[in-house]
Amino acid sequence: MRTAHCAVEFGWNRVEYCPLAPNRVRGFWFKAEKESKMSGKVPYEETHLYRLRHSLAHVMAQAVLEMFPTGKIAIGPPIQDGFYYDFDLPRPLTPEDLKAIEKRMRNIIKKKHKFHRRELSAEEARQLFADQPYKLELIDGLEAGGVDEYGEPTDEPPVISTYKHDTFEDLCKGPHVDNLGEIHPKAFKLLKVAGAYWRGDEKRQQLQRIYGTAWETPEELEEYLHRLAEAEKRDHRRLGKELDLFSTEPDMLGGGLVLWHPKGGLMRHLAEEFCKNEHLAHGYDLVYTPHIGKSTLWETSGHLDFYRDSMYAPLDIDGQEYFLKPMNCPFHILMYKSSLRSYRDLPLRFAEWGTVYRYERSGVLHGLLRVRGFTQDDAHHFVQPEKMPQEIDFVLNFCLHILRSFGFTDFQAYLSTRPKEGKAVGDLQQWADAERALEDALKRANLPYDIDPGGGAFYGPKIDIKIKDALGREWQLSTIQFDFNLPERFDMTYIGEDGQPHRPYMVHRALLGSMERFFGVLIEHYGGAFPVWLSPVQVVLIPIADRHVPYCRQVAERLKAAGLRVEVDDGSERMGNKIRLAQKQKIPYMLVVGDKEQAASQVAVRLRSGEDLGPRDVAEVEQMILDAVASKQ
RNA sequence: GCCCACGUAGCUCAGGAGGUAGAGCAACGCCUUGGUAAGGCGUAGGUCGGCGGUUCAAGUCCGCCCGUGGGCUCCA
Known part of the structure; x- marks a missing residue:
């Protein structure tokens, strides 16, 4: 039981936080390709x-x-x-x-x-x-x-x-x-x-x-x-600097700790806001938990036995040891246990943008992709065992929905099945049911998948989803994992239809993984040219001469009132250079204003692709941009 | 953590074989009011990652430390 738990937690960490450069997962690819029945390559x-x-x-x-x-x-x-x-x-x-x-x-x-x-x-x-x-x-x-x-x-x-x-x-x-x-x-x-x-x-x-x-x-x-x-x-560290999105400060702050600058912070806010609303609309509860907890919590969860190397030294509070959390699951379990649960309450889905801290060796830290403090879009589902198929079906579809919303369309899933005899906990029927539930869900979601036989963790099978970015590189973001183990450890129960206590199953899942890592992937995928809805600055107005500035401000106010993020470049540079600078910042819409535009109440629209749409009425431009935002282009 | 490389102005980088620091961009000031990727002139800005050592003299050589980058379960 204890070793099983070790696998849960270690696997969870590895899945999310190995840097996932293609070479690093190569061994797995060899195997997956070799044994793949689907790829045909x-x-x-x-x-x-x-x-x-x-x-x-x-x-x-x-x-x-x-x-x-x-x-x-x-x-x-x-x-x-x-x-x-x-x-x-x-x-x-x-x-x-x-x-x-x-x-x-x-x-x-x-x-x-x-x-x-x-x-x-x-x-x-x-x-x-x-x-x-x-x-x-x-x-x-x-x-x-x-x-x-x-x-x-x-x-x-x-x-x-x-x-x-x-x-x-x-x-x-x-x-x-x-x-x-x-x-x-x-x-x-x-x-x-x-x-x-x-x-x-x-x-x-x-x-x-x-x-x-x-x-x-x-x-x-x-x-x-x-x-x-x-x-x-496209390196996110370079773009992070050029676009003023985030920084790290190893000397005084420490390695693997990220400062989200205003523009990066805004993007994160937009991403989280969207995701949280989607979670609420899909039957999740949003919860918050503390950053530290007593040693007894981590003893019960098994972290202190099996995960201590990745945890930071304890704090002494009134003679009690407290630990900074490396994971959110124990807190969610305590929340589950805070009252008697009925089968009617299930499935319960606790979601939290939980910030966790894990020790990573200094040599492996890498920009946003491998850090020591990060925020997971974490959730734990508590489910009646017999309802697991529907739950996996649900979470998989929800996962794809979220990933698609950020512009990822190319997915590859991996179903990791039961390890060899003696290396897995739980009975064979549990495993078989769980694997079938996962595979059926993959089929229904119409996802290409490969099976990694025996690649599951000790505690249960899992689905990992990799996305392919604009350069064809694969990144693992999402993981959906069965857990037969923690419910046992914490003696979790619910009252069934028969009036008797039963043991729920748990799903651990992270869709974007961590906000830091996801942001890094997003930056590289788009090369900094983010979809309009995420762009920190969506529109820049470029007056050709000073006399056009008041009109530009007027248009800017109108667009801001429509909910857009707008700047006016009223500097003394020439138009050509203002365009160049806006281009380098990958601002989606450059609206150029000279005498002609001002006289006609228009703006000349230039896209960051270099395309010049020519003069357009302000109302038309406003609608065009709002449409792009709404459709997440 | 370990191996290698690297650490010079806010950023990107020059500084052959030791002799008291340079450029471009950015910033700031002045001039310019210019139609789709860099207008001109000027000013300011550096304890050359830190600490020790060698030397008449160290950004340059040596040692230690800190940090960054690339690797470190691809199995003949």
Whole structure:
């Protein structure tokens, strides 16, 4: 029971707060794609690109060993967009080294060596790699066998194979290109050196990892590098500064803590206002809970046993320990327990924009996407077990409705099912019912989904929803999770039709996840050019000369009275520069006023797309903008 | 936390191999009243992240600390 709880909470945190950069969820993608019955895509491992990247990893290892003959090599797989290889070298690599390595690689490739595969016994392999301790460890693992690359037991006898090209032979299961002539010497690039632990274990040797990207053609490489540059322009940290939305102040304030500036604060207000109203309209109650609670609360919930590493040190209040909350659920449960509940009261849906604080290691903090203090759009549903199917159906649809309202239309869902025997709590029937409820809801919602078999947490299955942003990057925002466990821990009950107490089920769910993280995603998705309803400044009036300022003010007052957010740029800059500045601020409507417009009671409308709509009557423009706001464009 | 890189004016950045700080933009002032992405001139603004050390002399070299960025469960 206790371990089960650990999974609940840890899973909840991970789901929301792993940075979810594509590379970070890669392992899961491999698996999901491999086992997907829905995607129909050719698995990455079977593509030529995969072999090409894998081969380049070997070529890179050869080049590095030529430069550092005493160097030790670890592993070097293909990854999304490229490949890497981990090395244990006598000195740190410099950017100049990367260039030199790249050059050597090109020379090796040009010789068009063939790849030769051979199988050998563990003993032969040990002799071959006698001076490569990491390889020896891998060989030991292979010989012991019984585990595939996902850590799953396998019956197949281990086969040890190597691939050799030119002078370099590496322990490798392949596959590779036939010969290096298949690789265009100008279609790859080494990107960076980074630290990585042997086998991902921070207690073990830290290695130097060289990342490279590789493609079939130089054009594709260019395109990829261009994509990276585009992504950088959209970086929410850069835009947050340029648009004056938020800041962080690590020196005096502390890392991972966010200051929402007036414009960002306004956007958050608009988003929350919309969401809260939708929650109220869909059968949720809005609640508020404190930021701290006594240690007994966190003992009961299991947080102190299993989540303490992520919690901050206690406060002493009158000799009692209080903890800053890392989650809202225990408070909502206390609220549930504050009175006797009847089946007639269920489902109860407590929603809270709850601000929580969690310790994150300093190295993982990242802008708005990974922080230490954040506000979840959290809710807990308390449900009769037999009503769970309808409840999941409801929450899933509500979730999509909210996400769509912010302009996200491309979703991918993941249904994570029961882990292996002995690794799950609850009886099989509970699980089966829950999984079926989730899957049916996914079908009814007409959502593409993949199943992640055994990927559920110990306590129950879950649905995670990822959205695809304008650059095609996936971000996980929403999670909808069953919980069989906390109701037990807190001995929650409701009185059923039979007059007897029963145990409710719980759903934890966050739709936008956290306001901080969601805001970061939103900024990157729109590149700062937000939908009109969210734009901090919706309209700027641009007088061509000072004599047009009074008329501009008059129009501005009218638009403000209609509920729009309007500014008048009465500075001494020329019109061209005012347009440029408004453009940089991504203001949706620029209304230019000169003698002609003023005389005709019009404004010349320019959109941030650059489109010039020409002179329009003020009433028409007002209606056009109001329509855009209302339709959330 | 660990590895690497970085930390110079509000912002973006220059400052070959040590000799008492520069540019553009922003800000402010003056001039300009200009039709769809930068009008002109001028002014002000920096204990070069912090603390120690080497040196006649340190933004520049060394050490420690703080912070930022990229990585760190992709398994031969």
